[in-house]
Amino acid sequence: MPDTGIQERVASTIIDVLKVDADLVGSDKRIREDLGSDSLDSVTLVMALEDEFGGSINDNDAKSLTTVGDVVSYISRRVEEKSLA
Amino acid sequence: MSRRRVVITGIGMISPLGTSAGECWSALLEGRPSVAATPASWRQYAETASTIWAPLPPIDWPAHGISRIEQMQLDTSGMLTLAASTEAIRDAGIAASLADPKKKTFRLDGLAPERCGVFMGTGVGGITSFYGNAVNHVMSPLKSVLADPTSLPPMPPRFNPFGVPAMMPNAVSALPGIRWSLGGPNLTFSQACAAGTVAVGHAFRAIAAGDVDVALCGGAEYLGDPYGGIFRGFDIARTLVTEGSDPQRANRPFDRDRTGFLFAEGGAAVLVCEEADAARRRGARAYAEIVGYAENFDGYSIMSIEPSGTRIVAMIEAAVRDAGCTTADIDYVNTHGTGTAVNDEIESAVIDQIFGSKPLVNATKSLTGHCIGASGGLEAAVTALSLAHQTTHACHNLEQPIRDLRFVRAAGPYRIDTAITQSFAFGGHNAAVVMKRIA
Numbered sequence: 010m011p012d013t014g015i016q017e018r019v020a021s022t023i024i025d026v027l028k029v030d031a032d033l034v035g036s037d038k039r040i041r042e043d044l045g046s047d048s049l050d051s052v053t054l055v056m057a058l059e060d061e062f063g064g065s066i067n068d069n070d071a072k073s074l075t076t077v078g079d080v081v082s083y084i085s086r087r088v089e090e091k092s093l094a
Numbered sequence: 095m096s097r098r099r100v101v102i103t104g105i106g107m108i109s110p111l112g113t114s115a116g117e118c119w120s121a122l123l124e125g126r127p128s129v130a131a132t133p134a135s136w137r138q139y140a141e142t143a144s145t146i147w148a149p150l151p152p153i154d155w156p157a158h159g160i161s162r163i164e165q166m167q168l169d170t171s172g173m174l175t176l177a178a179s180t181e182a183i184r185d186a187g188i189a190a191s192l193a194d195p196k197k198k199t200f201r202l203d204g205l206a207p208e209r210c211g212v213f214m215g216t217g218v219g220g221i222t223s224f225y226g227n228a229v230n231h232v233m234s235p236l237k238s239v240l241a242d243p244t245s246l247p248p249m250p251p252r253f254n255p256f257g258v259p260a261m262m263p264n265a266v267s268a269l270p271g272i273r274w275s276l277g278g279p280n281l282t283f284s285q286a287c288a289a290g291t292v293a294v295g296h297a298f299r300a301i302a303a304g305d306v307d308v309a310l311c312g313g314a315e316y317l318g319d320p321y322g323g324i325f326r327g328f329d330i331a332r333t334l335v336t337e338g339s340d341p342q343r344a345n346r347p348f349d350r351d352r353t354g355f356l357f358a359e360g361g362a363a364v365l366v367c368e369e370a371d372a373a374r375r376r377g378a379r380a381y382a383e384i385v386g387y388a389e390n391f392d393g394y395s396i397m398s399i400e401p402s403g404t405r406i407v408a409m410i411e412a413a414v415r416d417a418g419c420t421t422a423d424i425d426y427v428n429t430h431g432t433g434t435a436v437n438d439e440i441e442s443a444v445i446d447q448i449f450g451s452k453p454l455v456n457a458t459k460s461l462t463g464h465c466i467g468a469s470g471g472l473e474a475a476v477t478a479l480s481l482a483h484q485t486t487h488a489c490h491n492l493e494q495p496i497r498d499l500r501f502v503r504a505a506g507p508y509r510i511d512t513a514i515t516q517s518f519a520f521g522g523h524n525a526a527v528v529m530k531r532i533a
Contacts, residue, residue, distance in 0.1 A: 025163055028196040052255045056166050059252060 012085055019081050022061050026054045036078030044077075058084065064093035100301045101373050101380035101532070102478045104186025104366030106178035109462045109472055110148035110358050113158070114181060118462075118472075119479055122487035123505045127461045129342050129356065136322025138247070144334035146341045147325065148358040148463030150318070153177070161198070169220030169260040170316035172269045174362035174468075179270040179310055186366040187378055193275055201275045202308075204376065211278035211306040212271045213297035214364075215289025215313035217467030219263025219282075222319045226250040227257040229321070248320065266314040270364070278306045287430070288389075288519035289313050290363065290470025294527050295387035297367050309367045312471030316360035325357055331397065333434055346491035347433040347457035348442060348501060355432040358463035363471030365478070381482040382513075382529040386417025392522030398436060399518055403444040409524040410448055410516060417528035419512055424453045424528075426486065426508070428477045428515035431457025432464055437518065442497040454510065456502040460490035470517045474527055477515040481531045484510060 020034045027044050040046045046054065055071045062084055074080050087093040107114065110128035111121035121127075128148045136142075155165055158177035165173065183190060183202065190200035202210065230253045237243040259265055264282040271280040279300060283292040290313025297311035317324045328334050335354040337344040345356035373380060390409040394400035414421050427449065429441055445455060458473045465472055480486040487505045495501050502508070516526035 025161070028198075053163060053167065056252065056255065057163060060162075060166060065252060 015085050015088060016081050018061055019058070019077070019084055022057045023054065023077060026050060026057050034077055036076065036081060038077050039075055040077065040080070062088065062093045097302045098304060099370035100298050100367055100384045101370045102365050102382050102384065103368050103373050103378040103380050104182040104188070105381065105475045105478065106181030106185060106364045107362070107472060107475050108150070108153065108174050108178055109361035109465060109468070110150055111462055113151055113153055115185065115475065122458065122461050122476065123485065125461065125488055125490055125505060127342070127345065127490060128463070129345065131341070132322060132325065135320070136325065139321055139323070140326050142322070142326055142329040143332065143336055144329050144354065144357065146335065146337050146344060146356065148356050150359045150361070167256040167260070168269070169223040169265065170318070170360060171216060171220055171314045171362070172260065172265045174316060174360060175214065175266045175314040175364065176269050176273055178312065178314070178362040178364040179273065182310065182364040182366045183274065188366070190274065199273060199275055205308055207275050207277040209278055209307040210276040211297065211300055211309045212267045212276055212280045213283070213293040213300070213309055213311040214267040214270070215283040215285065215291070215293035215467050215470060216263050216266045217284065217286045217289055217315055218317070219284070220261035220265055221324060222316055223254065223257055223260035225319045225323065227253055270310050274310070276310070284467070285523035285525070286519035286521055287464070287466055288470055288517035288523045288525045289467040290472065291474065291515065291517040291525040291527055292389055292470065292523065294365060294384070294471065294474045295389060295525055298384040298387050298527065301367055301369050307369045307372055310364050311367055312363040312365050312474065313468040314362035314471070315466045315468040317357070317466065318359040328357055335433060343491050345433055345460060345463065346493070347429070347431040347460045348438050348489060348495055349492050350494040350496055352433045352435065352438060354434050355459065356463035358465040361462065361465035361468040361472055363468060363475045365471070365475060380532045382478040383532060384527060385530050386413050386419070386528035387526070388412035388416055389523065389525040392524065394522055396522070397520055399440050400522070401440060403440045406440070406444050406518060406524050407448060410444065410514065410526055413514060413526040413528050417512070419528065421448050422452070423512045424449055424514055426454045426477070426480060426510045426513040428473050428513065429455060429457050430516055430518045431459050433457070433459065438496060441518070442499060445499055446497055451498060451500050453500060454486065454502050454508055455499045456486060456489045458487070460492070461487065470525070473515045473517070477513050477529055481510055481513055481529055484508065486510065
């Protein structure tokens with residue numbers, strides 16, 4: 010079960026970048042198709058996540074993140090590995 | 095078609111003196127400059143002859159409408175521009191309606207977007223963003239080859255994917271054009287220290303000619319890179335003030351003991367200019383009327399004013415003629431007034447030759463420091479405020495004037511009907527805007 014703190018911080022970062030309503034940011038939601046993220050938004054989202062959690066997210070990792078849940082799991086794993094600040 | 099009249103109805107300013115036009119104007123009248131030692135961290139890279147600068151005050155970006163995300167995407171010169179444009183539009187009494195919440199764009203109520211233009215000046219645009227990416231680009235590989243990477247200077251945490259739109263000089267025009275959905279001409283002028291004056295002049299011409307009805311215009315600059323490399327560029331050219339015994343007294347345009355200009359971290363000024371009848375119909379308050387503009391070029395040196403001042407004289411006389419005035423009508427000269435030996439010597443001789451000792455003369459840079467591409471915009475704003483309030487600021491730190499001109503020695507009320515603000519730039523660009531008091 011992902012850390013609820015991380016879940017909230019990821020959701021709030023997505024809301025900040027994509028300007029979507031909070032109730033839309035469920036873990037099964039696809040960032041591109043359901044939340045309307047375009048390529049500039051995706052770049053911004055990676056930057057905002059790096060800023061929120063510290064460290065860096067490489068392009069290949071970023072491309073593999075499809076849903077909100079993918080992002081939460083990925084960030085949780087990186088935090089656990091202490092590979093993010 | 096006869097030339098249409100142009101008035102200034104809104105002013106937004108951020109400078110070392112404050113984060114609003116009101117704060118900047120109060121600091122000018124109270125003679126409160128921003129002077130501080132340059133950051134100690136800069137000295138690990140180089141010793142500089144000048145060790146003082148005019149830092150910006152802390153800026154609460156969200157309070158100026160700049161979100162956390164925008165702070166990651168934009169160069170500070172762009173954020174300064176957006177903040178000043180927001181203040182100027184509010185100050186002009188123009189209401190804005192949200193157009194696109196995701197893009198954070200607005201429409202200006204009652205204005206046709208295609209009849210609104212943007213004319214902004216900047217010396218170097220987003221240079222600090224370019225600099226940040228360049229440092230990250232070069233230093234990142236060093237991290238893996240150095241035995242002790244912690245000994246590397248601090249570098250930006252990422253190669254910013256928004257580095258290109260952040261560094262391009264036209265961002266200072268594009269950003270307010272996007273934010274306020276303005277579809278008319280959107281132009282950026284890059285005449286170094288004269289850029290803001292040139293931008294205001296071209297906005298005036300566009301409205302006067304009927305090309306647009308409303309223009310956002312002015313200048314923006316940000317030069318505070320974390321390593322002091324931009325500062326060093328000016329310092330090594332021996333243009334900057336050396337502080338002597340009292341840093342607070344060092345910046346002294348037109349004084350015999352002047353040593354150079356005070357480098358400012360940055361700033362922005364945005365004016366809302368409008369066709370006068372339309373402004374009156376919507377009940378706008380006007381600070382001043384812009385009545386004339388001229389520009390020319392020295393064709394002499396990339397870094398130094400042509401010593402005889404002949405081209406500057408011709409430019410100022412042309413601006414006064416364009417305003418339908420004579421030189422005897424000018425009551426107030428907002429000088430370029432940098433505090434360098436060469437500028438002040440030539441500029442004071444030019445003023446003496448053209449205007450004699452009749453008009454008030456002051457140097458806004460004696461308080462703001464030199465905001466480079468923003469300075470012309472800031473000084474146009476100060477000139478408009480001086481006309482509106484019939485009050486102006488002193489030529490700060492002036493004790494022994496180099497010439498017998500009517501320098502403003504104390505801030506206070508003065509009768510000013512017609513004013514000129516003039517700028518001369520590295521490269522050889524000269525420009526001046528003439529304004530009149532609203533009768």
